Amino acid sequence: MTIVGNLIDNAFDAVQGRSGAAVEAGFALVERGGRTWFEIVVRDNGPGIAELDAERIFDQGFSTKDPKVLLPSGTGATGRGIGLPLVRQAVLRLGGTLHLDPGGQPGRGACFTVLLPHAGPLRQTDAAARTPRAAWTGQP
Ligand SMILES: Nc1ncnc2c1ncn2[C@@H]1O[C@H](COP(=O)(O)OP(=O)(O)OP(=O)(O)O)[C@@H](O)[C@H]1O
Numbered sequence: 016m017t018i019v020g021n022l023i024d025n026a027f028d029a030v031q032g033r034s035g036a037a038v039e040a041g042f043a044l045v046e047r048g049g050r051t052w053f054e055i056v057v058r059d060n061g062p063g064i065a066e067l068d069a070e071r072i073f074d075q076g077f078s079t080k081d082p083k084v085l086l087p088s089g090t091g092a093t094g095r096g097i098g099l100p101l102v103r104q105a106v107l108r109l110g111g112t113l114h115l116d117p118g119g120q121p122g123r124g125a126c127f128t129v130l131l132p133h134a135g136p137l138r139q140t141d142a143a144a145r146t147p148r149a150a151w152t153g154q155p
């Protein structure tokens with residue numbers, strides 16, 4: 016919920032006030048690296064994310080929005096720039112991966128793709144949990 020809610024929240028913020036605004040969320044089971052993953056895709060047709068910003072949007076506190084406009088991020092917390100850090104934290108905790116296509120061309124906004132291991136949480140060591148890529152290739 017943290018993951019989907021925050022991504023959709025951001026997508027709606029991004030298209031707000033634009034004509035022909037569209038937000039899409041998709042869910043699917045996909046095969047990657049011999050495993051089944053639950054795939055979450057959220058895309059919008061807003062302005063996309065500038066290259067410079069794309070490196071920072073997952074940082075705690077990075078926001079281009081008005082801090083006085085407090086919106087819930089599904090956590091009861093207030094403030095700005097906490098949505099995506101929470102998303103990333105949740106994805107990593109579940110042993111998943113998070114991919115951003117920043118978009119930016121007309122009609123193509125940001126697209127976030129999350130892959131979560133499908134068959135329950137992976138059995139991982141703490142070290143593996145800190146390096147989620149291991150989930151891709153970590154099968155013996
Ligand atoms: N779909 C998107 N399109 C364009 N920019 C985005 C999109 N999603 C996130 N961003 C950018 O990333 C920044 C950080 O997002 P994040 O969700 O972490 O914080 P926030 O939405 O500003 O505040 P909140 O803490 O209320 O979620 C946003 O301020 C915005 O600039």
Ligand SMILES: [Mg+2]
Pocket residue numbers: 021024025088097098099
């Ligand atoms: Mg947000």
